[in-house]
Amino acid sequence: MQAKNAFTNQQTVNKYAQSIINVGLWKSEEFLINKYIKKEAQILDLGCGCGRTTFWLYQLGWKNIIGADISKAMIKKANEINQKLKFNLQFLSLDAANLTFKTNTFDFVLFSFNGWTGIPKKEARIKVMQEIYRVLKPGGIFIFCAHERNETQYNLRYKINFAKCQEYNFNEYGDYVFLNEEGIWDYMHLYSLKELKYLINKNTNFQIIEILNRDQNLNEPEEVLNFSDNTTFWVLQKTK
Template identity: 35%
Template sequence: MDVERVRGYFNEPATVQHYAKAVANVGLWESEKLLFSKYFSEEEKLLDLGCGAGRVTIGLWEEGFQDVLGTDLADSMVEESQEIADCLGCPFSFRREDATALSFADESFEGAIFAFNGLMQIPGRAKRRQALQQIYRVLKPGGSLIFSTLDREDRLYSKVFEVKDDPEHDLKQNINLLDYGDRHFDTEHGTTFMHVPTRAEVLEDLSSASLELVQDAMRSELARESSAVLDFSENCRLWVVRKHSATSSR
């Protein structure tokens, strides 16, 4: 699946409404609140990548954060998130951005977020690494990135991928796949793409972008989530990584 098909899925009205409902009905996960409050301060300038309809961006405003910019690849998501924010009186802005080619100047943000497995919805490992390199570029020294991924070695996906010749993920049988771990998920809104990595794979990608691991854990290990969150999203691995500070050695 190429990036334009991914963009098309997230521009679909039904997909937009699904994510819009999550702003009110789901909000920030308890695990997200835990990590955001631990690694970000309310005064810092934060970048929310793949913001969808604004669940995280607006959720941060509700938690007292003062300067968050929401971005998404899909124009319809940007429009919806801005409309919701305006209706709620949230002063934050939203704009279209491609995470693999960010338009911001170097060292523009103290922190960045790529929630709900958004990084892994970029087709192609080289492109995902490019996005990580772009995030590194726009982070200030010492700035943190918090993101999530599915985990191919978690109980659910280890069972899925143990069937090696399944055409859903067998590269020899499915010409639409770029990397082992790619999956196409059929939802009520259409078909979407997701790469399901191993922990070791993500660590390699982080190293390629010079991002240092601070913490990672499965969501279920971090917090007890509401039924609304569990219905909205399956278990995933949350990551906290950091751009080296100006005074640290490389």
């Protein structure tokens, strides 16, 4: 896979770097990680961007973390921040569909801020989920989030946007393209709960252990609500 243009733009990189301070770790992220992940866990923070979740988890006591992102520009910025803070963190530019880690390496993999659903093409998203399963230890936890599809809004908007967008020319139902704040086309696949459950059960051996709607369960501060629309967290466990 290649990094999307939306995540190589310098404006976007700066926005994600600023989110480390301006947004920080969401209450929902901290709640779920505290619930399932011990402080001594070996953690892979996939799609870490400039390190918003990575740096905050490190400060809160999770010290064994590797941050990884396909965007070299994001990882460069994360490493610059890491050097200034003098944290003992490692940031790597990696393709989530072809991870370089050995099987059964991590206790926990996090793919935050709708990063997994932002991977273009269904086959690639499945491959990434299978790779995450591979690098997790038996009993390991995978947490990611996904916007739920509002059928009425989706059917009104998706065809119009695809007609305008030149970067993404495929069109599977649920695919959604939009102009981000920097005026660059970005992509996300919007799932129904039923569709995503089916995909996980059909293509992986993960067990779904919790599904949590963020805004129905946690009162996030205004900074988080402005940074991201409501989303649903999925907590999966490697069964063998």
